[in-house]
Amino acid sequence: MCIHGLSSHGGEFHTVGSYFSSKGFWVFALDLRGNGLSGTRGDATLEEQLVDIETIVDVIKKRVSRENLWILAHSLAAAML
Numbered sequence: 001m002c003i004h005g006l007s008s009h010g011g012e013f014h015t016v017g018s019y020f021s022s023k024g025f026w027v028f029a030l031d032l033r034g035n036g037l038s039g040t041r042g043d044a045t046l047e048e049q050l051v052d053i054e055t056i057v058d059v060i061k062k063r064v065s066r067e068n069l070w071i072l073a074h075s076l077a078a079a080m081l
Contacts, residue, residue, distance in 0.1 A: 001028045001030070001057065001060060001070070001071050001072070002016070002017060002071075003072070003074070003081075004029075004030075004032065004035065004074055004075075005076045005077055005078075006076040007041075008035060008036075008074070008075075009035050009036025009037070010029035010031045010036055011029070012074070013027070013029040013072070014029075016072070026064060028056070028060060030052075032049045032052060032053070032077070033048060033049055034049070046076075049080070050080050053077075053080070053081070
């Protein structure tokens with residue numbers, strides 16, 4: 001799962017996502033609320049975005065083995081985790 005930094009979007013991970021996908025990995029790159037295609041810019045607090053991340057992780061864990069879930073976070077997203 002790829003999580004972008006402040007004022008960015010999931011598309012930032014297109015190249016790395018394509019690489020890992022070609023190696024057989026499932027890759028999820030999200031737009032945090034208020035970024036990219038997810039809502040109006042700035043319409044979410046950091047706390048709301050953290051809850052969103054936790055929710056998405058829970059959904060992904062139901063679909064893939066927990067041992068195989070890796071998170072790649074950039075900038076502020078890395079600090080939030």
